[in-house]
Amino acid sequence: MTQEFRHGPLVPQVEERLRELLRQERWPVGARLPNEVRLAAELGVGRSSVREAVRLLAREGLLDVRHGAGTFVAERPAEPVEVMLRRARLLEVYEVRRALEVEAARLAARRVRPEDAEALTERLRRRQELLGGTPGEFVDADLEFHREVVELSGNAVLLGLFDSVRPLLREALVDAVVHEPDLPDVSCAHADLLAALHRGDADAAIAATERNLADVMRMISEKVAEQ
Structure with a gap:
């Protein structure tokens, strides 16, 4: 083993x-x-x-x-309890993402170079190609895009933190894609983030990142409240 x-x-x-x-x-x-x-x-x-x-x-x-x-x-929990635990964990994951990625977007907008933006565009294109496909492949492509943003922040500590929690992020996001079919499509927020980074607009990059995360967090929070 x-x-x-x-x-x-x-x-x-x-x-x-x-x-x-x-x-x-x-x-x-x-x-x-x-x-x-x-x-x-x-x-x-x-x-x-x-x-x-x-x-x-x-x-x-x-x-x-x-x-x-x-x-x-342990005995497997009853389905409602399992769903509740999974959603609670997803919210925790998104809280961590917000803490890391909002600041990363702000820094990246100030430091991005034209050649960096081209690489990020390719990451987003790959993500969009896999949208609706195999959950694991789509989540991997999505996380590659966001890791690229964190790397462009130029902050090695932020990047190290992102890499350290990435396995947990991946697992929670794959579970969400599989078990939450009504997850909001946040493709527009990703496109807005890319455009903001191209322009070097830190405020717009922050807003796009927050919108990307907030839409999912709002939906999951509402479902947790209903349980």
């Missing part, structure tokens, strides 16, 4: 791998997971990374940590 992980923080990647194994029913409901030492060895990571990943999955109700007894695969 040992695998190579990408460069960057391990906890989100370990969490993603354990979540995948749970989906594949590597351990059936009620089964006890290997202890922390063994699981860390099987995954090829440190015990602290496993411990934190297990804590996150337990918070979602996927694992049941019984002190003194071990960690067990």
Whole structure:
């Protein structure tokens, strides 16, 4: 089961791998997971990374940590609870995106060069080509576009933060595309962001980024309130 992980923080990647194994029913409901030492060895990571990943999955109700007894695969929550947890997690992901991407858009508008804008245009073209296609491919293209904006900010800390949470972003966004068929189409906001960066208009870049994120957050918030 040992695998190579990408460069960057391990906890989100370990969490993603354990979540995948749970989906594949590597351990059936009620089964006890290997202890922390063994699981860390099987995954090829440190015990602290496993411990934190297990804590996150337990918070979602996927694992049941019984002190003194071990960690067990929990009963799958009833559908309404599962939907609520997924939507709550999506809102958290979008809050993180807003904190990172709004500032990145502001900085990128001030620092973008003509050749940078051309590369960003290609990223957006690829995103639009995959709109309505395979969820994973579309989300990857979307995140590549937004990562390009963050990179154009010229702020290495912002870029590092974006890369560190990208596995979590991807998982939450793929789930959203699969399970929320009425997600708003934010293509116009993406086009407006690109146009603002071409012009070097920081205020317009901020507005377009906020609109892109706010439309989805509003829809999910309304659904959470209805549950």
